[in-house]
Amino acid sequence: MRRIVMPLVLLAVALGALLGSNYLSDRLHENFGEVAADDTVPPGVGTPLISTLRLRELLTPSLTEPDFFTTLDGLMATAPSAACLSLTLDGRNLPFYESGANIQVAPSDSLVLLTLAAAHQVLGPDHTFTTSVQSTVPMEGGVVNGDIYLVGGGDPLLFTEGFLATLTEGRNRLHTPIEDLAQVLVDNGLTLVTGAVVGDATRYDDLRYVPSWPESIVDSENIGTLLALQFDDGWVQFPIPESEQTDDEAGATSEQDEANAYLAAEDPPFYAAALFDDMLEARDVVIRRSPRSEPVPDDEEVYVMALIESAPLSDLYKQILANLDVETTELLLKEVGLASSGAGSTSAGVQAVEDTLDGAGIDADQLQLLRFDGSGIDPANIATCPVFTSLLDSVEFSPLFHELLPTAAEAGPLRDRFAGVADPGRITAFSGGTSRATAMMGYIDIGLGQEVTFAFMANQPGADDNRAVRELEEQIVRHLATLAAKPSLDDIDLQPIRNG
Numbered sequence: 001m002r003r004i005v006m007p008l009v010l011l012a013v014a015l016g017a018l019l020g021s022n023y024l025s026d027r028l029h030e031n032f033g034e035v036a037a038d039d040t041v042p043p044g045v046g047t048p049l050i051s052t053l054r055l056r057e058l059l060t061p062s063l064t065e066p067d068f069f070t071t072l073d074g075l076m077a078t079a080p081s082a083a084c085l086s087l088t089l090d091g092r093n094l095p096f097y098e099s100g101a102n103i104q105v106a107p108s109d110s111l112v113l114l115t116l117a118a119a120h121q122v123l124g125p126d127h128t129f130t131t132s133v134q135s136t137v138p139m140e141g142g143v144v145n146g147d148i149y150l151v152g153g154g155d156p157l158l159f160t161e162g163f164l165a166t167l168t169e170g171r172n173r174l175h176t177p178i179e180d181l182a183q184v185l186v187d188n189g190l191t192l193v194t195g196a197v198v199g200d201a202t203r204y205d206d207l208r209y210v211p212s213w214p215e216s217i218v219d220s221e222n223i224g225t226l227l228a229l230q231f232d233d234g235w236v237q238f239p240i241p242e243s244e245q246t247d248d249e250a251g252a253t254s255e256q257d258e259a260n261a262y263l264a265a266e267d268p269p270f271y272a273a274a275l276f277d278d279m280l281e282a283r284d285v286v287i288r289r290s291p292r293s294e295p296v297p298d299d300e301e302v303y304v305m306a307l308i309e310s311a312p313l314s315d316l317y318k319q320i321l322a323n324l325d326v327e328t329t330e331l332l333l334k335e336v337g338l339a340s341s342g343a344g345s346t347s348a349g350v351q352a353v354e355d356t357l358d359g360a361g362i363d364a365d366q367l368q369l370l371r372f373d374g375s376g377i378d379p380a381n382i383a384t385c386p387v388f389t390s391l392l393d394s395v396e397f398s399p400l401f402h403e404l405l406p407t408a409a410e411a412g413p414l415r416d417r418f419a420g421v422a423d424p425g426r427i428t429a430f431s432g433g434t435s436r437a438t439a440m441m442g443y444i445d446i447g448l449g450q451e452v453t454f455a456f457m458a459n460q461p462g463a464d465d466n467r468a469v470r471e472l473e474e475q476i477v478r479h480l481a482t483l484a485a486k487p488s489l490d491d492i493d494l495q496p497i498r499n500g
Contacts, residue, residue: 068483069097072085072099072476073099075475076099076100079100079469080458080460080469082104082458082460083100083105083456083457083459083469084100084103084105084455084456084458085098085099085100085385085456085476086101086384086385086389086454086455087389087453087480088389088453089450089451089453090450095386100385101384101385102368104370104382105382105383105384105437105457106381106436106437107382107383107387107388107457108376108377108432108438109375109376109432110441110457111371111374111375111376112320112321112324112430113388113392113401113430114371114387114391115332115349115353115374116404117356117357117391117396117397118333119332119335120313120317121356121359121396122339122340123335123336123339125317126314127335128312129153129155129176129309130307130308130309130310131151131152131158131178131181131229131307131309132151132304132307133150133151133181133185133304133305134304134305135148135149135302135303136296136300137303138303139190142190142191142192143191143192143194144190144192145194146193146194147193147196147197147198147289148196148197148198148305149198149199149296150199150200150229150272152199152269152272154204154334154338155176156316156325156327156328156331157175157311158178158231158232158272159178159232160178160179160231160232161179163231163232163235163238166239172318172323174311174316174318176309176310177308178231178275178276178279178308179279180308181276181306181307181308182276182283183283184306184308185280186283186285188305188306190280190305191284192287193280193285193288195288195289196273196277196287196289197274197277199229199268199269199271199276199291199294200229200296201227201229202228203228203338204331204335204338205343205345207226208227208234208268210330210372213378214379217377222326225327226327226334226346227268227269229269229272230268230272231268234268235263236263236265236266237263238263239260239261239262273291274291276291277291318404320332321404321405321406321430326377329374329375330373330375333346333350334346334348336348336352337349339352340355346374349374350371350373350374353371353374354369357369359396360394360395360396362387362391364387367384367387367390368387369382369383371383383457385455385457386455388455389454389455392443392455393453401428401430401442401443402443405428405429405442406428407425407426407429408421408425408426409423409425414427417431418478421478426444426446426481427444427481428442428443429441429442433466433470434466435460435463435464435465436461436463436466437458437459437460438469438473439455439457440454440456440473440477441454441455441457442454444477444483446483448485452480456473458473
């Protein structure tokens with residue numbers, strides 16, 4: 001009998017406890033509100049006593065502190081009217097701070113990042129540019145009975161030793177030594193060309209400059225030409241470095257100074273053919289006819305005599321970012337256009353960039369991006385800051401820019417600008433600009449595996465220098481570098497209370 005009664009008593013106690021707990025649960029929900037699966041509370045109801053909402057201030061990054069936003073507001077209040085700042089946290093879709101998010105500004109050099117992203121997607125990091133020597137008759141006994149064609153493959157870094165010496169100290173000197181191609185021909189036995197060296201630049205269009213560039217840019221000594229075959233950025237004349245000048249050249253007259261200035265070739269493919277002719281003749285190759293420029297005949301069999309390849313695109317990325325190299329960037333944009341649509345032109349490249357962004361979920365129209373070139377020097381280019389935070393946060397391109405962009409701990413301008421910042425290696429950024437436009441964007445590691453993505457741009461029409469806005473830029477980034485992450489809900493494995 002006792003064996004039956006005792007279990008019945010225990011069952012009654014358990015039922016009573018269950019009924020009591022359900023009553024208590026109903027009372028709690030009546031008084032404190034239902035807690036939904038997303039940890040929210042219906043309108044008009046207070047936060048439950050047991051809720052992860054009460055841990056929010058302890059668990060979220062310190063950017064929720066009022067002083068953080070107040071300081072940012074104060075800094076942006078001193079910015080030019082054409083300025084914007086956009087911040088995101090850990091790639092979340094919504095920014096946690098924006099100022100002037102819809103303001104259209106000239107993005108200056110920062111457009112380079114969009115060009116690099118498209119090149120990475122369309123061409124791939126292992127892509128190389130190939131310059132070749134071709135003929136329509138085979139070489140026999142070291143003799144080519146006809147012309148040889150120097151065919152441009154769009155290599156933007158075909159430099160002669162003389163031009164390489166003019167590059168300022170500290171520049172990335174990555175280049176393709178065109179003299180090596182001449183030596184390959186000689187090593188292969190070439191001794192006589194009964195025709196001429198002919199330059200072929202038909203891989204891209206024949207526009208030497210971006211059509212929308214104003215004359216002030218075209219006439220600039222900083223901008224060479226943009227054809228598929230050109231040596232030394234298309235310069236037919238460039239200054240002799242001071243270190244190599246004679247005493248007479250150092251004390252030159254104004255006429256001599258003019259002869260020592262930059263001068264672009266009227267016909268870069270012809271000039272390249274002429275220089276290559278000289279290189280071969282210097283190696284005892286006899287060339288019977290004068291150089292010229294025209295396409296390889298498309299109705300004859302072609303023999304490739306020799307070729308030279310550029311460094312892979314992954315190396316060119318670094319050269320472009322280090323030097324903010326306009327010619328390399330613009331020729332890369334034409335190559336992107338050729339690969340994506342069959343047209344080696346700036347306009348085809350611009351369309352390819354927009355298509356690449358669209359494929360990554362970045363709506364160029366919605367984010368008010370309007371671009372005319374690849375390097376960003378066209379004054380008609382416009383963009384908003386969210387274009388760049390979206391790019392840097394994208395799944396497709398975030399790994400690329402984390403790898404490519406320098407940190408403030410590396411030797412270079414960033415280290416000088418952010419000296420004194422605690423652990424400067426946490427700042428990874430692109431910085432560019434002119435006296436009238438400036439831009440900085442990148443990532444800041446705030447600890448615990450979290451990072452802030454930021455983009456700041458500002459324009460100062462008519463300004464003579466950008467010192468003031470660059471100082472503001474530094475203040476903003478230094479302020480962002482004070483952020484310190486706190487554990488998230490996932491870090492401590494807490495789950496919101498759920499009903500049912």
